[in-house]
Amino acid sequence: xxxxxxxxxxxxxxxxxxxxxxxxxxxxxxxxxxxxxxxxxxxxxxxxxxxxxxxxxxxxxxxxxxxxxxxxxxxxxxxxxxxxxxxxxxxx
Amino acid sequence: xxxxxxxxxxxxxxxxxxxxxxxxxxxxxxxxxxxxxxxxxxxxxxxxxxxxxxxxxxxxxxxxxxxxxxxxxxxxxxxxxxxxxxxxxxxxxxxxxxxxxxxxxxxxxxxxxxxxxxxxxxxxxxxxxxxxxxxxxxxxxxxxxxxxxxxxxxxxxxxxxxxxxxxxxxxxxxxxxxxxxxxxxxxxxxxxxxxxxxxxxxxxxxxxxxxxxxxxxxxxxxxxxxxxxxxxxxxxxxxxxxxxxxxxxxxxxxxxxxxxxxxxxxxxxxxxxxxxxxxxxxxxxxxxxxxxxxxxxxxxxxxxxxxxxxxxxxxxxxxxxxxxxxxxxxxxxxxxxxxxxxxxxxxxxxxxxxxxxxxxxxxxxxxxx
Numbered sequence: 001x002x003x004x005x006x007x008x009x010x011x012x013x014x015x016x017x018x019x020x021x022x023x024x025x026x027x028x029x030x031x032x033x034x035x036x037x038x039x040x041x042x043x044x045x046x047x048x049x050x051x052x053x054x055x056x057x058x059x060x061x062x063x064x065x066x067x068x069x070x071x072x073x074x075x076x077x078x079x080x081x082x083x084x085x086x087x088x089x090x091x092x
Numbered sequence: 093x094x095x096x097x098x099x100x101x102x103x104x105x106x107x108x109x110x111x112x113x114x115x116x117x118x119x120x121x122x123x124x125x126x127x128x129x130x131x132x133x134x135x136x137x138x139x140x141x142x143x144x145x146x147x148x149x150x151x152x153x154x155x156x157x158x159x160x161x162x163x164x165x166x167x168x169x170x171x172x173x174x175x176x177x178x179x180x181x182x183x184x185x186x187x188x189x190x191x192x193x194x195x196x197x198x199x200x201x202x203x204x205x206x207x208x209x210x211x212x213x214x215x216x217x218x219x220x221x222x223x224x225x226x227x228x229x230x231x232x233x234x235x236x237x238x239x240x241x242x243x244x245x246x247x248x249x250x251x252x253x254x255x256x257x258x259x260x261x262x263x264x265x266x267x268x269x270x271x272x273x274x275x276x277x278x279x280x281x282x283x284x285x286x287x288x289x290x291x292x293x294x295x296x297x298x299x300x301x302x303x304x305x306x307x308x309x310x311x312x313x314x315x316x317x318x319x320x321x322x323x324x325x326x327x328x329x330x331x332x333x334x335x336x337x338x339x340x341x342x343x344x345x346x347x348x349x350x351x352x353x354x355x356x357x358x359x360x361x362x363x364x365x366x367x368x369x370x371x372x373x374x375x376x377x378x379x380x381x382x383x384x385x386x387x388x389x390x391x392x393x394x395x396x397x398x399x400x401x402x403x404x405x406x407x408x409x410x411x412x413x414x415x416x417x418x419x420x421x422x423x424x425x426x427x428x429x430x431x432x433x434x435x436x437x438x439x440x441x442x443x444x445x446x447x448x449x450x451x452x453x454x455x456x457x458x459x460x461x
Contacts, residue, residue: 046155
């Protein structure tokens, strides 16, 4: 298991007791999402839709790269990796 | 905060609270949660600092929020937990439309889109879907109204905790007498609406709002989606009453300028308040005249109060954007989809515009303390 950082928008910090930087242990992206759901279920509601997928206007970045475009969707995680939850640009 | 009355306004962009000070002036607090849509609001008649709201966001989805300090801090709950795969049961959860507390304060109900009813017996910490409703045999034929397939009205019989009614657009009324185990459609006397697209004669009624008469258990009032089919000369009736617990409905809209509208309010004395809009095509005040209509005799006759005399207003009022408080004479409040907010302190005989122009008003609630 790798210790990784999860960055959360301030707008959602009332789902994480005020924290905008969280730590979690996971070896892959999919297991990071499992831990997110288990430890912060309200945050998971904001990030994932009813089917368990990222909401349409939500991005998950791995070390600054959008996970939607990774060549390996369920990428391995390394110690010190940084996951960032981000609202996609949703203007006109 | 010192207040003799609290007016809560949920909008497209946040919650706004107004305090009524001794002397009668309203003072607006700073905007609360302006990044979030507030679609449902529940005040506590015993505690002006206790607020519950249904919030949503185009990116982040819906949750229920609660504050015990007048909106300074909030906690969140979800209506349903995700399973090990991250999937939630039930239909898609798009919005929280209604929050209601039982008369004894022990039970909370939430109405949501897509239409479902949730119940909490622990003050909103956890919720269970009332599955008897969504497993009704008519469910496959439920069709959405303009606001979506929403369960927007929850009425609790103050004399019987097992008896409640819900309203779903564009489906109709369902009632239960066994605490939600079984439900029956209760639309007798309402115009059937083939235009809902539903093939089910038990599920083709676009009701907009219902209220209970506070003095007569089992007496309900309804604002209905009065409509006109191609080739019809007249719109259907739009305001109805039932005096037998929603078993039968009859129209009470003689003399109204228009029969279409969304909100309906009832005062402690039983006065009715509606806001007719011009048909289901444009849904704005008739001839641009902002007006509230009042009945003091259960809908046998109606009196109009023009709210902004001489100023054309081509706005509408959404189904939860009117509130009637427990004062005598009643306070009546409403907000428009253009963000104007009006208050009456003489049971709807005159209105004044509050000094604020807000985002689109979704829900208005009022309490006196």
